[in-house]
Amino acid sequence: MGGIGSGRPRRGGRRRAENHPVLDVNVLRREGRLRPGLSTVVTLSPSQENVGMLAGQESLRLARRVALSEGAVTSYQTVGLVRRPCNLGGERTYFICSGTGSGHACGRRAGKLYAARQYFLCRHCLGLAYVCQNEDALGRARLLASKKRRRITCNPDIQAPLPIMKPKHMHWRTFSRLHAEAASAKTKADAILIARLQKEMAMYGMAEAY
Numbered sequence: 210m211g212g213i214g215s216g217r218p219r220r221g222g223r224r225r226a227e228n229h230p231v232l233d234v235n236v237l238r239r240e241g242r243l244r245p246g247l248s249t250v251v252t253l254s255p256s257q258e259n260v261g262m263l264a265g266q267e268s269l270r271l272a273r274r275v276a277l278s279e280g281a282v283t284s285y286q287t288v289g290l291v292r293r294p295c296n297l298g299g300e301r302t303y304f305i306c307s308g309t310g311s312g313h314a315c316g317r318r319a320g321k322l323y324a325a326r327q328y329f330l331c332r333h334c335l336g337l338a339y340v341c342q343n344e345d346a347l348g349r350a351r352l353l354a355s356k357k358r359r360r361i362t363c364n365p366d367i368q369a370p371l372p373i374m375k376p377k378h379m380h381w382r383t384f385s386r387l388h389a390e391a392a393s394a395k396t397k398a399d400a401i402l403i404a405r406l407q408k409e410m411a412m413y414g415m416a417e418a419y
């Protein structure tokens with residue numbers, strides 16, 4: 210057994226990140242929990258576990274009850290926080306992973322940390338399958354569409370309309386190229402979804418006919 214974050218893939222596929230209780234920096238920020246000096250208790254999903262948090266300017270102190278073989282203990286962990294202004298306006302916040310997987314600190318920037326035994330770690334430290342690796346063609350197309358649109362807007366939701374105004378300091382020509390790329394990636398994702406729905410409907414129709 211290695212150090213923190215020596216997570217091993219299980220037989221029959223890698224563990225999926227989304228099955229682990231998760232701390233999402235964007236959710237915490239939206240909920241106002243990262244204001245320096247503020248202490249709150251957050252309930253993780255899907256485990257419904259309560260985690261105490263004390264926010265600092267550049268760190269987040271976490272307290273969590275964990276059941277170990279020798280009994281329940283309170284596990285403390287300090288996770289680094291980076292607050293960066295987004296060049297399209299607003300602010301982006303990241304965790305700095307405090308995993309020490311192969312004897313040295315991970316230090317990766319991460320939007321999400323996953324609960325594993327005592328600690329919250331990034332997906333690399335846990336050896337978790339990233340959504341993308343398990344995603345099918347539709348998932349990948351959506352991810353690409355989301356990535357493309359982030360060049361011109363801070364909102365990664367591909368269902369939201371694309372901005373009409375270019376970000377400051379961006380040339381109109383660049384903006385219109387990126388806009389076209391984002392729109393085309395969205396169209397491709399939609400086409401895959403529509404094809405899939407049509408196929409499912411056809412199968413359903415056939416099943417009814419039997």
Ligand SMILES: [Zn+2]
Nearest residue numbers: 306315331334
């Ligand atoms: Zn890590």
